[in-house]
Amino acid sequence: MTKSNAKRVAPGHTIVSTTSYAKQINDQFDTIASNFVTLQSRLVQTLNLLGTQSILNDAVSNFSSRNKMWKGFSDITLCSAIPAKLNQVMIDTTLQRPLDMDIVRRIVDEFQATMVMPIQVYEDPSKPGKYIAWDGQHTAIALYIIATIVYGELPEDIEIPVNVYPTNSRLEIRRNFIMLNGDAKTPLEFIDIFKQMVFGVRVDGATEKTWKDANEKQKLFEKAGLFATNKKYGDSDRPGAFSLLSDTIMTKDLTKAKPVAVTRMFADYWTELGQNRAVNAKEARQLYEYFNLCHEQKIKVDSAYINEFAQFTKKYFEGDFSENGRFWSKVKLSYTRWYEHANPESYQEHGLKGFTTEMRTGLPFLIAQLNKSTKLKTPSYSPNNGFTVLAKDLWK
Helix, strand or coil: HHHCCCCCCCCCCCCCCCCCHHHHHHHHCCCCCCEEHHHHHHHHHHHHHCCCCCCHHHHHHHHHHHHHCCCCCCHHHCCCEEEEEHHHHEECCCCCCCCHHHHHHHHHHCCCCCCCCCCCECCCCCCCCCCCEEEEEHEEEHHHHHHHHHHCCCCHHHHEEEEEEECCHHHHHHHHHHHHCCCCCCCHHHHHHHHHHHHHHHHHCCHHHHHHHHHHHHHHHHHHEECCCCCHHHHCCCCCCEEEEEEEECCCCCCCCCCCHHHHHHHHHHHCCCCCCCCCHHHHHEEEEEEEEHHHHHCCCCCCHHHHHHHHHHHCCCCCCCCCCHHHHHHHHHHHHHHHHHCCCHHHCCCCCCCCHHHHHHHHHHHHHHHHHCCCCCCCCCCCCCCCCCCHHHCC
């Protein structure tokens, strides 16, 4: 299917309509084909997204002042590989993470000819005469800036080194992209891996369980008005933003990621809560751990459970799990009284120790308050610090 037949948004997080921001972000996954763009388009779209060209202007100025020995791009001797014209190299936005201009600026600012590795490309039958970059887009964009903006040369006149791989299987290339972006390069963050997995299922038909699970979690987010993001995108404060991917929808060992059922519980809770804001990191951590305990202990968490649970959090602390919210103030008060009683000598000499706004203090209190205030079945949980909540420290 050609590009014109597929639903598109600009690469990265681009606002293109009056619909909710979360939907605009999630719409990027609503595609059934690759989206090929030129190096110029990739650069311009990213700069438009940032709303400023200062990062580019600074990089160009610094490059010119540092490299006065070069008068044109032909003076720069790059490594040997198959030569390709700049205008032959294209980016598949479904295969690459969003362009990070900070990385591009760093490459241009600190440019040395010997640091340039060939761009990893393949040939797609739908783009004859073009090379599709599956790795090295930041280097390619940096070379494009140096050639066309610093030296004012035409991309069709400039040759850069590329390694052409004998495949046009996007799924194979997508797997390579995830595996190879590690120690020697800017490593992929969870958001990058998550997006690649979703695209891998929707665009390439990936069938691995971990990839299909990622896609199921994305579908649950879409339904609940949530969207996975990272602080590097500058939208982690938008309504529906879910930026704590670690140990929630993703984990380092993908086989140990929390199951889809836990995300379903959280998404249902978020819908029931009905608050127009971003998901707080403490909130994501506490609730994913709580719902995961429910899942592991085979506690039935249906719509009635979620409804009562949401009403409970709204009644006692307005659904606010943020670090300075009422929930944690109450938890700290309870923990302090317990610690003073359990460790009197240490408390007398050193004061309060070991309190953190994390699950080992938050979950014991949450479970104890649920047991007092609701009829919900709660999971068993024993924190490694021995914290025990006293009945007198709970809300009435």
